Amino acid sequence: MARRKRTSPAEDLLNVFALLPWWLCVVLAAVSYVGLHAVASRPALKPQVGVDPMSQLTSLVTGAGLQGLATVGQYALPILLLAAAVMSVVRRRARRQLVEQTARGQDAAAIDGMTWHQFELLVGEGFRQQGYIVTELGGSGPDGGVDLVLRRPGKNGSETFLVQCKQWKAYQVGVDVVRELYGVMAAKGAAGGFVVTSGTFTQEAMAFADGRNVQLVDGPKLQELLAAGKIVPRSTPRPTPPASPELTTMVVCPACSHPMVRRVAKHGPNAGQAFYGCSTYPVCKGTRPA
Incomplete structure (x- = not known):
């Protein structure tokens, strides 16, 4: 199979943000705008008399650079986060539809x-x-x-x-x-x-x-x-199955203490024989003879 094509740093960042819940992306967008806007709106530093020129020049250049990044970032980062929020919602809906369609499938x-x-x-x-x-x-x-x-x-x-x-x-x-x-x-x-x-x-x-x-x-x-x-x-909604002694039991799993259900082996040397299997399978593989 072909591997994924290379992506840009912005696309990688968008995909990372899209892993978050959509509402968290919206909150981060608002917080980032407020914080970066505050930095971008600060008055520029002015030269001061009696201060080392080189140290003052370094501070001026650094401050100007940060303000420039904040000026661009106050719009770019919130837009990126809002786009990630939309992507998160779309992906979440796609996952649910995928599971629903597969669950309705009649074969592999x-x-x-x-x-x-x-x-x-x-x-x-x-x-x-x-x-x-x-x-x-x-x-x-x-x-x-x-x-x-x-x-x-x-x-x-x-x-x-x-x-x-x-x-x-x-x-x-x-x-x-x-x-x-x-x-x-x-x-x-x-x-x-x-x-x-x-x-x-x-x-x-x-x-x-x-x-x-x-x-x-x-x-x-x-x-x-x-x-x-x-x-x-x-x-x-998951339908509630009727209570049946063949399905629902009070037997406790010896491995994890969860309730067990009555099953019939479909494969192997014990095919056709009933046994108790852990209700959390495949997380737990605990069994008991029926």
């Missing part, structure tokens, strides 16, 4: 037809709907490092999770990708990580992730999450 075509950027938006919005605070790093392209940073309150403060998205429809994600993310997690002290792909993972990748705090979400698993309504737009 809705995901397979996405670009790598749309796939990252979908995954980020999906985690956001699950209560995470999501920071989109953007990366330099579809294969560029960590794509999302997730945060949520934990027992010892805020917990950080790293996410790498791989929009690979015809390829398996290998162990190198999982190992790379695990190394970044260790370096940054992250509580856990996710590798999300529209394809599948190799056996080596699954073996490496087993027993580690790295969750692998492949295409079929992502489709199951969407079909189960676990990733839905906030604007779409």
Whole structure:
């Protein structure tokens, strides 16, 4: 896949500001205008008798330079921030529409037809709907490092999770990708990580992730999450399922103490057998025999 084209510093700054909530961009625009306008409106320094000429010249040049920057910046920076606010609203709406359209999809075509950027938006919005605070790093392209940073309150403060998205429809994600993310997690002290792909993972990748705090979400698993309504737009009310002893239980997960749900294994040697799985899956993979 082609990587992103190079952008100008102004475009990079606009994209950074667009990651903020739109209302915060508007507040920053007003604050920046007031502050810079105050600097630009200050009277120019005048030469003083008895002061070192060189020191006075340095002060005059520095003051004139700052006033010149403030004169331009009092308009340029607020305009940039307001444009970022509009971009933030547009992107937020696009994410919700993307999640809604994908959730309504009947097969994997809705995901397979996405670009790598749309796939990252979908995954980020999906985690956001699950209560995470999501920071989109953007990366330099579809294969560029960590794509999302997730945060949520934990027992010892805020917990950080790293996410790498791989929009690979015809390829398996290998162990190198999982190992790379695990190394970044260790370096940054992250509580856990996710590798999300529209394809599948190799056996080596699954073996490496087993027993580690790295969750692998492949295409079929992502489709199951969407079909189960676990990733839905906030604007779409989630129907309340009828209470059923086969679905809702009082069994507690042995790993995280969350409620468990009754499921039936679809793959592997235990296919067709019922078991209890953690309701927070894939965050927690705790199971109990039924």
